[in-house]
Amino acid sequence: MGGRGKSRTQRKHFRQSSENVWKRSKPDPSSQDPDSTGNLNPTWTPFATQNSAFDEYYKEQGIVPPEDWDAFVAVLRTPLPASFRINACSQFSADLRSQLENDFVQTLQAEVAEGDEAEAIKPLPWYPENLAWHSNFSRMQLRKNQTLERFHEFLKLENEIGNITRQEAVSMVPPLFLNVQPNHFVLDMCAAPGSKTFQLLEIIYQSTKPGSLPDGMVIANDLDVQRCNLLIHQTKRMCTANLIVTNHEAQNFPGCRLVRNHESLEPERHMGQLLFDCILCDVPCSGDGTLRKAPDLWRKWNIGMGNGLHSLQVLIAMRGLSLLKVGGRMVYSTCSMNPIENEAVVAEVLRRCGGSVELVDVSNERPQLLRRPGLKKWKVRDRGVWLCSYKDVPMYRRSAVLPSMFPCGKNCQDLVDSNHKVEMGDDNDKGVCGNSEDGNQAAENPGTYKFTEEVSDLPLERCMRIAPHDQNTGAFFIAVLQKVSALPAIPAPEKTKDGIPKQDGEPENQDIEDSKVLQVESLENTPEEALEVVTVIDNKPNTDVETSHSGACLEEDSEEGQKPLKTESIVKMTPGKRKLQIQGKWRGVDPVFFFRDEVTINSIKDFYGIDERFPFNGQLVTRNIDRGHVKRIYYVSKSVKDVLELNFSVGQQLKIASLGLKMFERQTSREGCSAPCAFRISSEGLPLILPYVTKRILHACPGDFQHLLQYKTIKFADFVDAEFGKKAENLTPGYCVIVLSKGKREPPELVHVEESTIAIGCWKGRASLTVMVTAMDCRELLERLLVRFDTENGSSVHENRPSNNAVDEAQGPNGIDDSEAPNGVDDSEAPGGDNT
Structure with a gap:
């Protein structure tokens, strides 16, 4: 019962969250007074940035010295400058940084007010490698100022593609103190909208070579379904196979502890519990550190906002520490200035954990980041x-x-x-x-x-509070915690309903207790594999179900002949209808299945000549059990595969909203149905699998590559390089890969992928090649190439450079449409998977 109340508190907070709203909705005409001419006089007024209760509260708490108060509130009452971060893993990260340093820094300086010594845009000094940038223009200025239009269009396009992330500067700080390594398992407990999750993935991928995946992974969790969908949209731009998005209450996040006695399982090959090296605990808060971005909070702010969230924040932080490995780091953070949500939560966590958790002194890390020590006394x-x-x-x-x-x-x-x-x-x-x-x-x-006023005896000065007037940012609070030993045992040891002792500080998981299975109403036309598996609940065969059923097998048969681990799913059919509705344990979320159709997998391997070094076995998943109707096949990393196997073993405790990298997509056109292979390579998956593809690759000169991006469809006879056109025409119908050639000579047949290798997917039809890339991706790639050609060798390609709109509106040289190509060119699908 207590959990439900906390859930409502969290959801209420999410509903009230808002974006940059330095603009008001149009006033209600009925509430306006007529002017002297009888016309309605619109009485628009800016947001009130005064709240006497706010001033009284924070003056008394002493979050800034009295001499700083006027500067502090003055900055809070001005719009927040725009800031953004370059994706370090982007193929064009160096190009983007160069364009900012050598182009926009100079061209935008003229827009800074006279007498203002501030730079128009500049890199954040505390963020590594000049990858994060701060502008002295607010979002409203960028939208409304015509002279800033080119810069604004640059930000919008690169953000949509995923080359940059528009993110508040102080929001970039917490992941930097986690010390994430490429092999780490990372949990982002309250992840939406996903900017920090994206940042964590960047750090994991940063030292990874093309065609390989890091050993680590990120689980990004959020309670609210709508915010979870926003999180999926944000992280989809990363094109990663090392991410799982889950939908749980953070304070009840499943521990996935395997309690079955599988004596034959090798511990080093099978996970027994889901624990993390690093955890980001950016909890729900009152959000008054975002007043510059959301000025409507001035009128909404009250003392009860912070007091009411304190207990939930403690529960989330404690749950995070229970899921943290000994020796791991957890960062607790809020965008609130309130010590009740900040120092008080950290102090309570330290008291509950005894000496098993330490507050880390990070004052020597990121010295260029201006921060203030945490408070030791408050009221x-x-x-x-x-x-x-x-x-x-x-x-x-x-x-x-x-x-x-x-x-x-x-x-x-x-x-x-x-x-x-x-x-x-x-x-x-x-x-x-x-x-x-x-x-x-x-x-x-x-x-x-x-x-007398209390003073904490804990080293809370090791926390950091970022004040908005120190670096022209929002406000933020950060505490770095390290787990040095197992959490102390609960005084009166409790057990879960199945008799299993709880983990360190682990609350009973409502999700596990409520694991029930719907009975099968009809088994007509049920796939064979759904009839082969016994449903396992609470580690025992389910004798209450009339006929045993499941969605998928997890067999990775060991040398000892270990029986495959089974997983539970629900197979339900409405009487009188033949179409199956297949769901997993979680209502409204499509289940995850390992894709083990050897016929389809072998046809893909043969058609594209995929090298045997590429690990297929056990790392392909889908969200549709019906092999004949699988639309998309996703690829997951080894670490994600291990988590999936553990999740199936413990009864699907994780509610998975999204995972994996879309690798293959079924053809849907007339010619697609007759192509030798039923699946094409997805644009998202192409960079990963390209080093292992040995067939259906063509190398195009810069001119032909540009024309493909610009016109989308070109007849074979119209290519600049006639030999390239003949090779394309001689291909069998279907998907092929076009690689941008660096030289005039044809490179070796096997592609040697480097960071600079650029390739796109195309469809070979009866008379033409059609680009299988979205219009926005084509536009962005064309822009990047034109800048690169122009700076490297003054290529003539730059002379034919199209405008932004021309790329989207251009037609092929002979007016050819793309009717030959499959429909739905790599459009993003709904997060629910194939069944939605």
Whole structure:
């Protein structure tokens, strides 16, 4: 029951979150007064950036010194400058950085106000390799100022493609203190909208060579379904096989602890529990650090926003630490300035964990990042009253104001036992100390007792608070925690319903307890593999189901002849209908299945000549059990595969909303049905598999490559290189890969992929080649190539450079359409998978 209440709190917070809203909706005509001419006079007014309660609260808390207060609030009342980050893994990251340094830095400087010494745009000094940039223009200025249009279009296009991420500067800080390595398992507990998740993936991929995958992975979780879809959209731009997106309450994130006694399983080959090397715990908060981005918060802000989230934040942080490996790091962060959501949460976590968790001193890391130490003393404000100690809290408010909100985190009896000093006095006494024989008496009559202000004895100064006026940013709070030993045992050891002891600090998982299976109403036309597997629930065969069923097998048959691990799914058919509705444990989410159709896999291998070094076995997944109707095949890394196998073994505790890299997609055109291979390579998956493809590759000169991007469809006879046109015409129908040739000579047949290798997918039809890339991708790639050719060797390609719109609107030289090509050229599908 308690979990439901917390869930509502979290969802309410998500619904109230907002983006940059330095603009108001159009006023209601009925509420406007007519002017002297009788016409309605629109009375638009900017957002009020005053809140007396806000000023009083933060002045008393002392989050900035009194001499800084005026500068602090002055910056809070100005729009937030735009900032963005270059994707370090992008093929064109160096080109983008060069364009910013050598082009936009100079051209935008003229737009800075006269007398302003600030630079128009500049790299953030604390972010590595000049990959993060700060502009002195707000988002509103970028949208409205015509002279900034080229820069704004650059930001929009590159962000949509995934080459850059538009992200608040202070939001980029937490991942930098996690010390993520390429082999780390990382959990982002409250991940939406996904900017930090994208950043974590970049760090994991940064040292990875083309055609290979890192050993680590990221699980990005979010409670709210709509925000989860936004997270999927954001991270899809990364084109990664090392990501799983889940949909859970962060405070109840599944531990996936394998409790079956599989004696024949080799520990080094099979995961027994899902633990993480690094965890980002960016919790739901009141968000008053985003006032510059969301000025509507000025009128909404109240003290109860932070007080009401404190307990949830503690639960999420504790759950994160229980999932962290010993020796691992967790970063706790908020975009709030409130010590009740920040230092108080960190202090309570440290108290609960004893000496098993340390607050790391990171003052020497990122020295160019201006930050302020955490507070060691603060007060609690409740219903207009300042409370210095939990003994100040009236009895009727103790369900809302908790001991953990105070610096010492002690209840009344603890304070009495530690000889906490209090003196009775009249209402005019201020902070006089004495002794009380009865702490409860003080709580019942708080007006007659005055207490000294508490000071925490924990090293909370190791936390960091980023103030907006220090670097012209938003506000943020960050604490770095390291787990040095297992969390202390619960005083009264509890067990889950199946009799299994809980993990360190692990709450009972409602999702596991509620694992129930719908009965099969009809098995007519059920796929064979769905009839072969016994449903396993709570580690025992389910005897309540009339006929055993499952969605997929997880067999990776060991040398010892180990029986395949089975997984549960629901096969349900409405009477009178022949179409199956196949769902996993989680309602509304398509299940995940390993794709093991050897006939289809071998046809793909043979058609594209895929080298045997490319690991296929066990790393292809789909979201449709019906082999004949699988539309998309996804590729997952070895680490994701291991997590999937563990998840199936423990009864699908993870609610997986999205995973994997779309690698193959079924042909859907007239010619696609008759092509030798039923699947084409997806644009997202091409960079990964290209080093292993040995067939159906053509090398185009820069001119022909440009024309393909510009016109989308070209007849074989119209290519500049006649020999290239003949080779294309001689191919059998279907998908092929066109690689941009660096020289005039045809390269070797086997592609040697480097960071600079550029390739696109095309469809070979009866009379022409058609590009199998979205219009936006074509436009961006063409722009990047034109800039590169122009800077490297002054290529003549630059002379025919099209405008932004020309790329999208251009027709082929002979007016050829792309009717021969399969429909739906690599359009993004709904996150739910094939069944949606």
